[in-house]
Amino acid sequence: MKKTQLTLFFVFLALLTSSYAEENKPTTGETLFKQCAGCHGADGKNKAFGKSGILAGQEASDLVESIKFYKESEFKTHSSTAVMAKQVKNISDKDIIDLSSYISKLKK
Ligand code: HEC
Numbered sequence: 051m052k053k054t055q056l057t058l059f060f061v062f063l064a065l066l067t068s069s070y071a072e073e074n075k076p077t078t079g080e081t082l083f084k085q086c087a088g089c090h091g092a093d094g095k096n097k098a099f100g101k102s103g104i105l106a107g108q109e110a111s112d113l114v115e116s117i118k119f120y121k122e123s124e125f126k127t128h129s130s131t132a133v134m135a136k137q138v139k140n141i142s143d144k145d146i147i148d149l150s151s152y153i154s155k156l157k158k
Contacts, residue, residue, distance in 0.1 A: 077148065077152060078144075078145070078148040079148035079149050079150075079151055079152025079153070080152050082141070082145055082148060082149050082152075083149060083152055083153065085137065086105075086137065086149075089102075089133075089137075090102065090105050093106060093156060093157070094106030094107075094153055094156040095156075098133075098134075099130060099133065101130045102130075102134075104158070105153050105156070106153065106156035106157060106158050107154065107156060107157060107158035108153065108154060109154060110147075110150040110151050110153075110154040111150075113149070113150035113153055113154060114146055114147060114150045117138050117141075117146045117149065117150065118146065120134040120135045120137070120138050121135065121138045121139060121141070121146075123135065
């Protein structure tokens with residue numbers, strides 16, 4: 051009887067800790083943004099190379115548009131645009147949406 055109770059206790063504990071880990075897992079957007087933080091700042095408030103706008107708190111739809119521009123632009127060979135184009139050339143549409151939604155929630 052005691053052993054069953056002990057087993058139940060551990061099963062319960064395992065369930066509890068796994069759901070805890072799930073809740074604290076960073077979102078995809080947050081994970082992806084780590085690649086951007088070097089230039090744009092961990093809080094999204096750096097002007098990258100003194101050229102970009104501040105990303106934090108921009109509308110998600112504007113961010114999607116900007117990122118797609120860098121990814122798809124014909125003019126992406128131009129200096130600082132080329133820097134950004136390289137950052138986003140391999141990201142998927144879903145990544146763009148996840149990133150934009152994360153960045154739009156950063157405090158201005
Ligand atoms: C190597 C530095 C660097 C990295 C890393 C980088 N960027 Fe940029 N980003 C720039 C520069 C420089 C500009 C300005 C480009 C220009 O002149 O159009 C810019 C501009 C932008 C803009 C337009 C902002 C505005 O309103 O002016 C967005 C959005 C953006 N970056 C998103 C991202 C995202 C998302 C990532 C990560 C996937 C990222 N950047 C990674 C350097 C970087």
